[in-house]
Amino acid sequence: MASVSARRRAYEIIEPGIKRDRPALWFERASILIILASVAVAVASTVEGLDLGILRDLYAGEFAFGLFFLGEYAARLWTAPEHPVFGGENGRGVAAFMLSPLMLLDAAGLVPLFLLVVRPHALAPILIFQVLRFFRLARYSPALATVGRVLSSEWRPLMAAGLIGLGLLLVAATGMYLIEHDVQPVNFGSIPAAMYWAVVTVVTVGYGDVVPITPLGKLFTGFVMLGGLVFFALPVAIIATGFLAEIRRRDFIVNYGMVARVPAFAGLDGAALAELVSLLRARKFPPNTIIIRKGEEGDSMYFIATGEVEVVLPHQTVILEEGDFFGEVAVLGRVKRTATVIARRTCELLVLDAADVIKFMEQNPRVETALRAAMNARQPAQQSTPA
DSSP, X not given: OOOOOHHHHHHHHHSTTSOOSHHHHHHHHHHHHHHHHHHHHHHHTTXXXXXXXXXXXXXXXXXXXXXXXXXXXXXXXXXXXGOTTTSSTTSOOHHHHHTSHHHHHHHHHHHHHHHHHHOTTOHHHHHHHHHHGGGGGGGTOXXXXXXXXXXXXXXXXXXXXXXXXXXXXXXXXXXXXXXXXXXXXXXXXXXXXHHHHHHHHHTTOOOSSSOOOSHHHHHHHXXXXXXXXXXXXXXXHHHHHHHXXXXXXXXXXXXXXXXHTOGGGTTOOHHHHHHHHHHOEEEEEOTTOEEEOTTSBOOEEEEEEESEEEEEOSSOEEEEETTOEEOHHHHHHTOBOOSEEEESSOEEEEEEEHHHHHHHHHHOHHHHHHHHXXXXXXXXXXXXXXX
């Protein structure tokens, strides 16, 4: 087994998702707890009337958190050459790594530590940067990271929606100024004064402290509220579409990587693999789960991306591992399942429906040859072959 350098090992520990061993998991959990604790300390420090001793403890805790974040930041800079995007000869470099969004958040999290040293009475800036640390959880939360990617990819349509919203506010404030400024000069005496009413009306809050009193003003208010409802549907639709695209992109990448590990698909070009990925469904089975039963209709076949399954035959059992497949006999022979298959360990399987199997084999004879050769090789060994 090849030795791993200290820097590589450190990178595997501090970078989430690289290696899910015990040190990496402990570091991830500790980092999450420290981030949450630092934010809790920031919130607690704003409570009035705290005892001086408690304030000192909060100060000491913040200083300790800052030292931890400083050490983590230094470790990430040290391990940057191991990063697949920023490291190596063809990487973007350490400077680009430091300017990446997550590293900028890490740097912002260090500001309270330095302010406590040089300007301990700058409470407002310290508090702001303490609270910003909460968003460092995006590194450990796929959901928050997905939100960030969606907002980043959809910023142009969201900016366009924002401009539409500003236009709606301007039209609403201008209209109400023209209608009500004579009868309510205090509330609607100018367009800037009417803008407050426009904001609370467009967002349909309606505090009731500033309301129109003329019939035309009330009618105009109704149209503004309807316009606000229509406007807010626009960014919601944009973000929802972005989430759907991001989920499809993630599933494609995951399935593509799983398909590439199956020997039966070795040699397929990128277009054929992409087509196959669009047909596959990824499924995960826990240990001791029955995947298929003997005697069932053979409506799909399975490819093992990770894990191990046990094929229960009348007189023996067969173990299939990563890269193997099963279910081809029932699909290609158009017969019922001839064996029961049970997951021995947690398995990630790629499922291909029977109709898609036949169609894909017609377009890719190499895959058909590989599948039929494997099926024919299994048949002489046992009358009842793997399902």
